[in-house]
Amino acid sequence: xxxxxxxxxxxxxxxxxxxxxxxxxxxxxxxxxxxxxxxxxxxxxxxxxxxxxxxxxxxxxxxxxxxxxxxxxxxxxxxxxxxxxxxxxxxxxxxxxxxxxxxxxxxxxxxxxxxxxxxxxxxxxxxxxxxxxxxxxxxxxxxxxxxxxxxxxxxxxxxxxxxxxxxxxxxxxxxxxxxxxxxxxxxxxxxxxxxxxxxxxxxxxxxxxxxxxxxxxxxxxxxxxxxxxxxxxxxxxxxxxxxxxxxxxxxxxxxxxxxxxxxxxxxxxxxxxxxxxxxxxxxx
Amino acid sequence: xxxxxxxxxxxxxxxxxxxxxxxxxxxxxxxxxxxxxxxxxxxxxxxxxxxxxxxxxxxxxxxxxxxxxxxxxxxxxxxxxxxxxxxxxxxxxxxxxxxxxxxxxxxxxxxxxxxxxxxxxxxxxxxxxxxxxxxxxxxxxxxxxxxxxxxxxxxxxxxxxxxxxxxxxxxxxxxxxxxxxxxxxxxxxxxxxxxxxxxxxxxxxxxxxxxxxxxxxx
Numbered sequence: 256x257x258x259x260x261x262x263x264x265x266x267x268x269x270x271x272x273x274x275x276x277x278x279x280x281x282x283x284x285x286x287x288x289x290x291x292x293x294x295x296x297x298x299x300x301x302x303x304x305x306x307x308x309x310x311x312x313x314x315x316x317x318x319x320x321x322x323x324x325x326x327x328x329x330x331x332x333x334x335x336x337x338x339x340x341x342x343x344x345x346x347x348x349x350x351x352x353x354x355x356x357x358x359x360x361x362x363x364x365x366x367x368x369x370x371x372x373x374x375x376x377x378x379x380x381x382x383x384x385x386x387x388x389x390x391x392x393x394x395x396x397x398x399x400x401x402x403x404x405x406x407x408x409x410x411x412x413x414x415x416x417x418x419x420x421x422x423x424x425x426x427x428x429x430x431x432x433x434x435x436x437x438x439x440x441x442x443x444x445x446x447x448x449x450x451x452x453x454x455x456x457x458x459x460x461x462x463x464x465x466x467x468x469x470x471x472x473x474x475x476x477x478x479x480x481x482x483x484x485x486x487x488x489x490x491x492x493x494x495x496x497x498x499x500x501x502x503x504x505x506x507x508x509x510x511x512x513x514x515x516x517x518x519x520x521x522x523x524x525x526x527x528x529x530x531x532x533x534x535x536x537x538x539x
Numbered sequence: 540x541x542x543x544x545x546x547x548x549x550x551x552x553x554x555x556x557x558x559x560x561x562x563x564x565x566x567x568x569x570x571x572x573x574x575x576x577x578x579x580x581x582x583x584x585x586x587x588x589x590x591x592x593x594x595x596x597x598x599x600x601x602x603x604x605x606x607x608x609x610x611x612x613x614x615x616x617x618x619x620x621x622x623x624x625x626x627x628x629x630x631x632x633x634x635x636x637x638x639x640x641x642x643x644x645x646x647x648x649x650x651x652x653x654x655x656x657x658x659x660x661x662x663x664x665x666x667x668x669x670x671x672x673x674x675x676x677x678x679x680x681x682x683x684x685x686x687x688x689x690x691x692x693x694x695x696x697x698x699x700x701x702x703x704x705x706x707x708x709x710x711x712x713x714x715x716x717x718x719x720x721x722x723x724x725x726x727x728x729x730x731x732x733x734x735x736x737x738x739x740x741x742x743x744x745x746x747x748x749x750x751x752x753x754x755x756x757x
Binding site for chain 1: 545551596597598601603607757
């Protein structure tokens, strides 16, 4: 079953638009939603959650249309926004007592077990939690109401490497049962190299690709060669950089000529993002 | 909707604003004061502070993430406003009983706190709600202009009513003269005030819902 499906989502602002955004996330997998700052990640996520009214398009969660079953589906969704705090002067306990009233599947045992697991003290105030602890608290709330789909906007941004590593381990544990699916947006692509099953890449409001992680990476090649060789492939390159050794550029794997002698390697997610961002910019 | 109201009562609204009606009610004991000011303190103090709190605590985002409809978000917030307004009015009414007991022979320049006067207070807050709630939900976070416009309207109404009560003989008669002994008349003004309060608050709620459905939660 599909945990999440977006079909031709459009939203136009005066200076920015998301255009025909479509992708699917199978239940039980982690999808990394990547793109540079301002590419449209948060706009897409907020459209999924109905916080922003899309001009057109359709969002389905766990097989049901979000527009028609919003309340019911929100019972099944857990979300965390990395950079937003609520009621920071309140104790966790107070916030939990308020939150749990909203969810019919709330489970106190699960809640306390995650509190212990994440070493969260219920009597602390939100403001006293570190960034990592705040994300863990959001996750605790989501998991305690039995969320099947976790939508996390930049959950790892601002975390130290140890906390990030810890959180990524948790994500991987969560999906083991095959019931929970995670969509998480980030620009820290190394996180995804570790734990994502699928990658959806958004660039200037449009989806460039959405596929299995290795397949996604394999569909591109990082070519390098001398400046003289650049002219052979220049028109096929997505973008390129010139340095003292020659050039390095990103190309669609299918565009490489079989007889090409240029050195080709599989790019990292970072490389793909960087070269796509350069596409519209000036070559250096 | 009930959960959202409880969220506001327990988390969103500082307990001080529930104590405030009790303290402000004491102002009713000032002999011959301009008693319109007592419920107006709700508009001066509670509203801007409470809505400033909602804004700084990201309440809008918090509420939107919960499994609730946007209509319920507005409905519950209107309910909280009405609960606080009623607290202010009812406590002030109770105190006004003691005002009459303490100063039985006072000559009032401004309206004495009889039932008819409370009817006018209900109308004043009805106007406040109509403007504040409908303006606030254009954005659901900007409360400055909405508070200013709605409070100004409430003050204007109070000023105009008080002026008319002194200036026009028929109004003077109702609120200072023989009309005070006419319980049926006083009660009907109070009931009319309550009905106007309910009607205008409902209209405000409907406008607010319509506007809030278009608000994007950024």
